Amino acid sequence: MNPSIRDVAKKANVSISTVSRVFNNPESVNQEMRERVLQVIEELGYAPNPFASGLRDNRSKVIVTMIPDIRNSYYAEMLSGIEEVALSNRYTVIIGNTIQNEERFLEYVKNFVKMKVDGLIFASTEITEFYQKNFEALKIPVILASTEGREWNLPSVRVNDYQASYEATAFLIQNGHQDIGFISGPTHAPIAGRERYEGFLGAMAAHELPTSEQNVVYSEMSFDAGYEAMAKLYAKMPHLTAVYAASDSMAIGAMKFLHEQGLEVPRHVSVMGFDNLEISRMVSPGLTTVAQQIYEIGKTAGTMLFQAIENREEELQSVTIDHEIIVRGTVRNRRLMMDGGDGAFRVFV
Amino acid sequence: MNPSIRDVAKKANVSISTVSRVFNNPESVNQEMRERVLQVIEELGYAPNPFASGLRDNRSKVIVTMIPDIRNSYYAEMLSGIEEVALSNRYTVIIGNTIQNEERFLEYVKNFVKMKVDGLIFASTEITEFYQKNFEALKIPVILASTEGREWNLPSVRVNDYQASYEATAFLIQNGHQDIGFISGPTHAPIAGRERYEGFLGAMAAHELPTSEQNVVYSEMSFDAGYEAMAKLYAKMPHLTAVYAASDSMAIGAMKFLHEQGLEVPRHVSVMGFDNLEISRMVSPGLTTVAQQIYEIGKTAGTMLFQAIENREEELQSVTIDHEIIVRGTVRNRRLMMDGGDGAFRVFV
DNA sequence: TTGTAAGCGTTATCAT
């Protein structure tokens, strides 16, 4: 059996309250006594029993992060960021792998209530009324990471997807591309879907490039779906010179399709992604993409959450994290191109 | 405040012991009464307070999985498997992201002791005496996943790395390759390093193919290190026709290097990996590799752990999980090749 | 500044 507070008290010749105070309010106890107690604590290797403290003040020092799938490196990265701040705040983080399934979500929530987790970081699935209701019932602080809940006034940490998507598209245009196809996520996805879609449209319009349903194809945000989407897009736009995909997974699926068609990237078709997953630098050529500071998003969400836990009243503000375009090898500059591969010399406006 | 067992008892007009029994030993309570209590439990939304039960029987229903890095999809996959069994056993799993750092490990362990976690799954770092000592001190069941601790008689779940590596090498040989370079992990890594290295050597020897230090290059098991290793290997063996890397990450790093040198895979050089990470099907061409059933490893480790937790005395046996060679597009068959790319027709023995 | 004692919610032992 582990030593209890009573063992420490006895051995140090003080009352158990004194021992407790040494932990929770050290200043309030006489230096000499404190040192004696600390000494004994050390000797006995005493540590407070978390169940007992939890029972008293109903706090677990545990937070939970809910993500659709751990195997997706986007979330793994975010989790790393959350973990870092958690560890330094002496919190433990547990993971809820929801796989975008409401039933599974409920299963977890039941568990969390039972475990009395102190806070929740919810990542990247659309916030429907269903989720919102459950958050409310949980009665613990909730931070959204890479999702948005403006409708319900939930604090969030995320990238400005519209702006980033606009810039990605503009980058392609500045490189001389006009026939640009867009592989969109599902438009019902509030962030990665809708906003990136509109960012694309916005940039095209701003550069007076016409767009129509011909330019875009909708897809789930996975590698396989990206592959299929590229097939459809290519059928619709055989003349395209560039493809912009709303996620790296899709972009890499698209590259796979192009490769299989004997189309070289970027010689024949340029490709631009979004997310900067680790894999984007592993493929050949490296994928030019929009980098989210995913780790940073996790850290910030964690920090905000702890703040909310410590100080329940204060209203939290949503935060936007910077993004950046990472230029690697999949976008060809058609403007100052000496040799387009077909031997011709061209300068576009 | 949440309803307590007392609230239920009062409302159902029974004693708290009866309510407790309804949870822990339902048969022992009269049907009629049980139903009445269940009814009230439902109405009040009562759930037992985990701190209180924990305080009683010193069990947290929490297990921990320690891995070097969550961002590595190998571990993410394994974790998914562990999670599945945990959820169905009503356990919660928390993650310790050690990043192969002893200090960090200790920080976590301290936390675990405090949290009274019920068991530990330890994945894929060499078991040194340091770890072994700490495991012992923890006094909870420990299962090794994709590592080995024969020296200390710790139960493990893993692939037969020697055998798998032997087969991977043999596959290359059967495809007509003789000048095969091997990118090895660090040989001090007990599994992925040493055994895969020896599997390579074993297969080469069995087919009477000479090997020397010329054939192998040692590397950390990462993408970047694989890239560098390929550069070194190519310098040593410019005539090689195939490269076998002890991990997919390294294999893909190697492919990147080859691509940059203008060497086509598999036309000029064949590549074989190990692990079957998700990324191995994403690259072009898809990587031929050895598949570990990583998810299965996780599930098995979890199952064994729960078994050990429930039944402390029983000795656990180590388990070997099947592996399989996944043929994709990076290995060229040099035996029945009509056109080797150089127009020549060849049949090797 | 220090100590005493009540109470957190549960389970298990013992009576009934």
Place this chain on the structure above:
DNA sequence: ATGATAACGCTTACAA
């Protein structure tokens, strides 16, 4: 079959 009660280890009024 059911109920009363002690015990788990800690924190915090309150008393000294």
